[in-house]
Amino acid sequence: MAAPESGDGNNGAARMVTLISSDNTRFEVEAAAASLSQTLQLTILDGGGGGGDGIPLPNVDSATLSKVLEYCIKHAPAAANGGAPNATAVDRAELERFDNEFVNIDQSVLYSLIMAAHNLEIEGLQSLVAKKVADMIKGKSPMEIRRTLGFPDPTPEEQAEMNAHMLEYGWAYE
Amino acid sequence: MAPPPLELIDDVTAEIFLRLPPDEPEHLFRASLVCKPWLRVISDPDFRRRYRAFHRTPPALLGFLQRRQVLEGPPAPRLTTTTTVPPLIPNPPFRDADALDCHHGRVLLRADAADAGDGDWCFMVWDPLTGEKHRLPEVDIDILVYSAAVVCAVRGCDHLDCHGGPFRVVFVATDDVDRLVKACVYSSETGVWSTPVSLGDDCEVYAQHKQDAISIQSYHLPYVQPRRGAVIGDETYFTLRWANAIGTTGPIIAYL
Numbered sequence: 001m002a003a004p005e006s007g008d009g010n011n012g013a014a015r016m017v018t019l020i021s022s023d024n025t026r027f028e029v030e031a032a033a034a035s036l037s038q039t040l041q042l043t044i045l046d047g048g049g050g051g052g053d054g055i056p057l058p059n060v061d062s063a064t065l066s067k068v069l070e071y072c073i074k075h076a077p078a079a080a081n082g083g084a085p086n087a088t089a090v091d092r093a094e095l096e097r098f099d100n101e102f103v104n105i106d107q108s109v110l111y112s113l114i115m116a117a118h119n120l121e122i123e124g125l126q127s128l129v130a131k132k133v134a135d136m137i138k139g140k141s142p143m144e145i146r147r148t149l150g151f152p153d154p155t156p157e158e159q160a161e162m163n164a165h166m167l168e169y170g171w172a173y174e
Numbered sequence: 175m176a177p178p179p180l181e182l183i184d185d186v187t188a189e190i191f192l193r194l195p196p197d198e199p200e201h202l203f204r205a206s207l208v209c210k211p212w213l214r215v216i217s218d219p220d221f222r223r224r225y226r227a228f229h230r231t232p233p234a235l236l237g238f239l240q241r242r243q244v245l246e247g248p249p250a251p252r253l254t255t256t257t258t259v260p261p262l263i264p265n266p267p268f269r270d271a272d273a274l275d276c277h278h279g280r281v282l283l284r285a286d287a288a289d290a291g292d293g294d295w296c297f298m299v300w301d302p303l304t305g306e307k308h309r310l311p312e313v314d315i316d317i318l319v320y321s322a323a324v325v326c327a328v329r330g331c332d333h334l335d336c337h338g339g340p341f342r343v344v345f346v347a348t349d350d351v352d353r354l355v356k357a358c359v360y361s362s363e364t365g366v367w368s369t370p371v372s373l374g375d376d377c378e379v380y381a382q383h384k385q386d387a388i389s390i391q392s393y394h395l396p397y398v399q400p401r402r403g404a405v406i407g408d409e410t411y412f413t414l415r416w417a418n419a420i421g422t423t424g425p426i427i428a429y430l
Contacts, residue, residue, distance in 0.1 A: 111182060118186050126189055134193035142207040151209070158209070165207050171260055172204050 017049030019069075025062035026054055029069050033076040038121035059119050064112040071125050074098050079124075103132040107150055141173045184215050188224070191216055196229040199236070200258050223335040233334070236302065239273040239281060253302070271298065275323045275402055279303065279337045282324040299324055299341065299362075308362065313345055315356050315370050320347035323403045323410050327361065330408065344410045348397040355380065355398055355414065383416040 015031040019040075031049070035041040040055060049055040057065065078095060103110065110129055117126035137145045142162070146154070154162060166173050182190075191212075194201040202225075206216040215221055226233065237255035271283040274297075285298040297310040326333055327340035343360040345367070355373035360366070375381040383396040396416035403412040 114186055114189070115182065118183070118189070126186075127193075130186075130189040131193045133190045137190075137205060138194060138201055140204065142204055145205065145208050162207070169203075169207065171258075172200065172207055 015050070017044055018054035019049070019065065020054045020056045021060055021062040021065045022058050023062050025065070027062075027065060027069055029073065030076065032080055033069065033072040036072045036075060036079055036122050036124070038123075040120060057120075060116045061112070064109075064116050067109065067113060068116050068120065068122070068125065071102060071128075072122065074102075075124060099128055103128060107133075107136070107148070143173065184211065187212060187215050188221055191221070192225055192228045196225070196231045196234065198258055199234045203259060219335040219337075222337075226334045233279070233337075239276055274321075277324055277405055278326040278331075278333050278341070280324045280341055282322055282343060285309075297322065297343065299343065301338070303337070310343060310360055311365070311367065313347070313358065313367055313370075315345075315347050315358070316350040318348045318350040318353070319398050319400045320345065321398055321400055321403055321412050322346070323405055325405055325410065327363065344403070346398050346403070346412045348395075353395045353397070355396070380414060383414070387416055 016028050017031045017034050017040075019027045019029060019034065021027070031044050034049070035044055040049070043049060043055055060068070075095070078091070105113075110133060114126060114129040114133070116122075117129060133149070136148055140148060142165075145151075191202060191205060194205065202216055206213045235256055236259065237253050237257070239253055271285040273281055274284055275282040279301065281300045281302060283298045283300055284295060286295055296312070299308040299310065300306070301308075322343055322345045324341055324343050326336045327342045328336055341362045344357070345360065346355065346357040348354070349356050349372075356370040357373070358370040359368045361368075373380050375384070380396055386392075387395050394416065396414045399413040399415045401413060403410045405411075
């Protein structure tokens with residue numbers, strides 16, 4: 001039987017790549033997990049990120065990157081299965097439980113996560129966080145949404161505009 | 175510590191809004207009032223198209239326009255909403271107007287003297303979202319009975335993001351003088367009606383009934399039934415009637 005041609009390295013050991021966060025922390029992770037990022041996948045396919053080189057990610061801090069990688073590592077096996085058509089109901093339920101727990105975090109972390117997911121083009125993660133934030137604002141008034149998402153207090157100009165809107169669309173503020 | 179200000183780029187906020195459920199337009203509406211950048215993202219036609227594609231839903235149904243026959247006194251306002259969003263324009267111009275047709279986010283009204291301003295009546299196209307009214311010039315046909323439809327002017331449009339774009343009004347009537355069935359089309363881009371054309375004998379149903387009418391020396395030729403037409407793709411169909419027979423006009427193409 002021919003050896004697989006994928007870059008899984010020698011002797012069955014998974015190929016590892018190094019990612020470097022904006023605050024210079026190095027993360028060593030399986031190439032398969034990092035490849036959930038469309039952006040990183042290209043570099044990795046080109047053979048980058050191995051050895052002492054590492055791939056610098058100047059827009060992602062270490063706290064966010066470790067969270068991103070936690071997601072990627074959990075989802076990598078299913079992604080390798082091509083969306084996991086063979087996954088059992090138990091596997092799927094486990095991923096769903098993980099996802100629900102994963103986004104049960106402070107909104108400021110959600111923001112960093114969704115920005116990182118967007119920049120690194122990790123579709124599943126972006127979708128997961130976007131859904132969470134959408135659920136947080138659904139059914140809320142504009143003021144409640146601002147509070148929920150930690151908007152700064154409106155400037156006098158913004159406040160005047162809101163007051164005008166409130167007169168016109170009172171129902172939307174209830 | 176105060177939470178950091180929300181600094182999400184438009185592409186990312188769009189991803190969030192895409193996941194607001196489409197069953198109620200209020201979710202997007204409320205979000206659009208949060209701040210200017212959010213309003214900008216939500217009111218972008220590209221976003222609306224993506225939103226409908228994402229949820230595989232047509233634009234939301236805001237309500238029903240009811241046409242009721244009232245023998246005494248003016249009828250009550252007749253927009254019955256089907257969502258939690260109240261009519262955005264508080265006083266729809268229905269008081270002295272009849273809703274004739276509604277397609278692609280526009281309503282065709284037959285407006286009364288007060289709105290026409292010259293003691294007569296006129297056709298008016300009303301946008302229920304913006305409140306914008308567009309008065310049509312007089313049709314160059316002596317109208318006995320008529321029907322009309324308002325449609326988006328873009329050929330082959332899927333109507334996912336054409337709101338506020340150009341429109342056409344397709345008009346068909348039986349002429350009071352020569353009793354011929356005539357049709358013309360108004361374009362919002364040119365602001366004029368096309369020259370009326372008469373239905374010819376190449377319309378089989380019409381030719382057949384006309385023949386029948388002439389053979390029994392009936393006074394009536396087949397005439398336009400004053401009821402809503404059917405818009406199918408880029409074509410509009412109206413019904414013709416003679417005695418108890420009903421047929422269609424054949425396609426009246428709105429894009430002359």
